[in-house]
Amino acid sequence: MNFELAIERLKSEGFKRTPSREAILRLLELEDRYLSAGDVKKALAADHPTMSQDTVYRNLTSFSELKILEETELGGERKFRMHCDRHGHHHHFICMDCGRTEELDVCPMEQVSRALPAFVIDDHKFEVYGQCPDCRSAS
Amino acid sequence: MNFELAIERLKSEGFKRTPSREAILRLLELEDRYLSAGDVKKALAADHPTMSQDTVYRNLTSFSELKILEETELGGERKFRMHCDRHGHHHHFICMDCGRTEELDVCPMEQVSRALPAFVIDDHKFEVYGQCPDCRSAS
DNA sequence: TTTCCAATTCGGAATGACTACGATTTACTT
DNA sequence: AAGTAAATCGTAGTCATTCCGAATTGGAAA
Incomplete structure (x- = not known):
């Protein structure tokens, strides 16, 4: 976008x-x-x-x-x-120093759906927090 | 606990x-x-x-x-x-109606670590939201 | 048991993110 | 160019959370 x-x-x-x-x-x-x-x-x-x-x-x-x-x-x-331009579902790594993000391909929701067949699943949140390569070398 | x-x-x-x-x-x-x-x-x-x-x-x-x-x-x-008694790392399904939780075994962090070798990963959050079987049948 | 002190609690005020609202202004239609 | 609904402004209100000084208390030590 x-x-x-x-x-x-x-x-x-x-x-x-x-x-x-x-x-x-x-x-x-x-x-x-x-x-x-x-x-x-x-x-x-x-x-x-x-x-x-x-x-x-x-x-x-x-x-x-x-x-x-x-x-x-x-x-x-x-x-x-x-909003990211990539097609479809994705999650983010978020750098806690600069706020910049990296898109992640992995999402375990298929396994979760299979593991919880009797549950209604409306939403989920998966985020990874840390330090990006730039901030890492700067610190 | x-x-x-x-x-x-x-x-x-x-x-x-x-x-x-x-x-x-x-x-x-x-x-x-x-x-x-x-x-x-x-x-x-x-x-x-x-x-x-x-x-x-x-x-x-x-x-x-x-x-x-x-x-x-x-x-x-x-x-x-x-705090849950189970050994080791886990995540939760959370029922948005009653607040009760279900422990989840799946966690994709190994894949994420492999995908982002240059990043420092400090923390992550994975939560699934929806309706538990009890609240589902009650509604 | 009694004394004593740091830990804890109380009550209320302060903070900070967010929302609500009436009055005014503005983008866009005709 | 005029009219109208949408958008903005400025400010005040709400709500979760934190802070703070004074009073209380749990538990160790005498």
Whole structure:
């Protein structure tokens, strides 16, 4: 997912193109890692000093619902990143130093489904946390 | 893990045996599922009306650090349950209706380690969410 | 048993992420 | 160019969690 595609999806879903939304999406495209609402607000403070918290949270939530963004919860905070382009299901390694991610192919859900035939499975979360090669060599 | 074992571990680590700690541990032993700090406080309100939030949170955190409890974050809340007795590493299915859990054997971390040799892996989270057989037939 | 002190608890206030809301502004249609 | 629903602003509210000083207490030592 990138800025242009995101704007297209917003339009096709009946959302308006506003300066706030453009700024938030441009930032997330540029950063390419998980950011909190606070991170977004701070990063945009210089160019958009009057953008309210409400606007940041409301748009991040909308973007997540539209699958423009991926969302996770980390350290008691909601975090958002541009939705990956890869086809189909995937999980992430997340660097706890810089927030950057690495996509993971493995997912054990087929085994789990087989092991729990009487259970209704609605969702799952698989995330790996650590230090990426860049941050490793920098520390 | 059960009440007696938990009390032993507290003693061996130099923690005092207090009515608050006994009540919290007895509740968690009885419930055998993930509870939030608020759940614990509410459940103990009848017998321990003066137990403060601070006491609940501080003890839950201590118990978690001592591996008396297992902890996860769900819906923006920290949740705690008695630590499972099983040997070694495991994950959980969590019923979103009643909070009860089912232990899972599968864990894909070996594959992940092999796939990311240049990354430092510190931690990971794998949880499956849905409805347990009891809640399924009740709904 | 009594004394004593560090650990624990209490009660309430502070923090921080997130949400709600009325008033105002704006993107987009006609 | 006008009208309208959507979006934003600014602020206040909520909720989980943490902090803090004062009071209490468990358990070791005398």
